Amino acid sequence: MPLMFRFIQARFSKDKILYRAIKNLLGFYPRNIHLYKVALSHKSAPHVWVKGQQSNNERLEYLGDAVLSSIVADYLYKKFPYQHEGFLTEMRSRIVSRSRFGKLALKMGLNNLIFHGNGGFTSSKSIYGDTFEALIGAIYLDKGYKFTRKIVIRRIIDVHLDVDEIERTDTNFKSKILEYAQRERKSAEFKVVEEIGEGHRKQYVVELSIDNVPVARGLDFSIKAAEQVAAEKAWEALS
Secondary structure, three states: OOHHHHHHHHHHOOOHHHHHHHHHHHOOOOOOHHHHHHHOEOOOOOOOEEOOEEOOOHHHHHHHHHHHHHHHHHHHHHHOOOOOHHHHHHHHHHHOOHHHHHHHHHHHOHHHHOEOOOOOEOOOHHHHHHHHHHHHHHHHHHHOHHHHHHHHHHHHHHHHOOHHHHHHOOOOHHHHHHHHHHHOOOOEEEEEEEEEOOHHHOEEEEEEEEOOEEEEEEEEOOHHHHHHHHHHHHHHHHO
């Protein structure tokens, strides 16, 4: 579709506000605006339909997570040509994390575009990272992998992430807590106290106790990530 046609479509479409928002956010006009409406629709939003069925961004989130992981792995492989596999895996884990994507979504202003149940916008912090991944899934389906890779690197990583700083920063808060407990001769225990949802949407609530006293809780889609969230909260309090 020629650029001028997409510009005219964006200007006169009933979705012109969303067209402009995507252009301002990522630098391009969508081909299939419906994909982006789905990507920005929380599961409580009943007004987005696909082939006669209500739809939300969960499937696009699943796709976007895989696409992001692939792009970041390729980016790190080329940026650090002499680093070993363990370093690359750790760096990818630091970048492709739900908490980082949630903060990134806020920084980019993506939170202002998310639709919830009443057709308006939502302020629930728990869905920002999910929506960011869903948006990447929408770009991939709309524009293809090569274009998506360019957007992720040029408009997201290069602009919003300092990869060198991420490399220098020790973000293993669980290790920090365990070292603190050992140094102070205290016990530290991470325990799963609740599971929310099911299937690939299941989230774990992990509680951190020091000397049998609960000090923080973390919520994420893996036990390991939830432990890190709880440890980070506890470390901030201790610091």
